[in-house]
Amino acid sequence: MSNNLEVSIFEIVGSPLCVASGDGQKVYDRLAAALKEGRRVIVSFYNVTTLTSAFLNAAIGQLYGTFSEEQIRTLLKVQDMQADDLALLKRVVDTAKLYFKDPQTFKRVLRETIEGEDSDT
């Protein structure tokens, strides 16, 4: 039995358009099942042409609610991503870390934003 799992996003979604949160959930289900077993997972975005934050939030951002940053960093790898898609994934990951790590900070940022917008508009 292999300790490494290779996951093709295209194969799971069945399309180059990875835009639906529901499709992201299917990816999450596989990744979460593998990570729970302590398996290393390589996630390939080969042939994927379009990604949205909604898809990536469901597929990968959601992992930070179940697994530690250390676990994810150790076990999860991505490959075959275009530079701008990689940048989007990085933002999704950073937002997810904040979302799950510190709800109080999240709420504070919300309030500060409102005050900032009041003076901006």
Add this chain to the structure above:
Amino acid sequence: MNLSLSEIRHDQAGFEALVCLLAQTKGGFFDDIDINMSATAWFDADMCAAFGAILYRLGENLNTVKLKSIPPNVEGILSKNGFLSHYGREKIPDRWGTTIPYKRFDVKDDRYFAGYIETEFIHRREMPDMSSGLLKKFRESIFEIFSNAVLHSRTTQGIFSCGQFFPKRNRLDFSVADLGVGIRQNIQDNIGLILTSEEAIAWATQERNTTKKGPIPGGLGLKLLREFIDLNGGYIQIVSDSGYWRRAKGQTSTALLSHPFPGTVVSIEINTADTQSYVLSSELSEADIF
């Protein structure tokens, strides 16, 4: 009930005219509503999304809606994009291929919506010759708008979209409307913040602000859209409840409409002649993500 509609342009006045039209129906049930469009000298095609949402709401209230005295030029536009097919007219061919048809979707139609965008826009040879970077960004933006409606609107009555390309002006307009709870109510229900309609829209376009709760994080879709439009040189308008929010050339303005829209509309105009590569200057490594 006899109502009339003025010209509808892709701007604050256009949205104002549409919400006034809805307000005049006074939430009636089982009414015959005749909308006289003889004064509708112009109708920006993408505004069919918001107009269609309003007419659908009237139909859900068991009213019989008829569109009357439509000027020939407007009838031509609204027939080519399929809008009038919903109201007893024939669809006519779009000889110049500049329309992105009017459609109504349910919230579970993400894949159908994706197919619609690919078929009706991305793979149409008549569509503008955009750089590959711009095309990718534009496509992602449209999907982010649709996802936003799916994830946040809580609509049971659908999501409406329509677009139009203006070759001589190098501009492309696209709108998505939903008949959901609206941004202000969504924030109030999920976060407990009580904001005005304009404040609520401004809040939703800021990074890290999200009404999402539970296991799946959120809070990026509208921010990505805002960043793209700032770079592209187009503009974005959001109408939700009574709030009107517009961003163009990096500047934001807001206003209060005289009546509420029964959901949310996100409307963009993009500059199709934009030649930016949208390739990031600093390379990010796959090892740096998590």
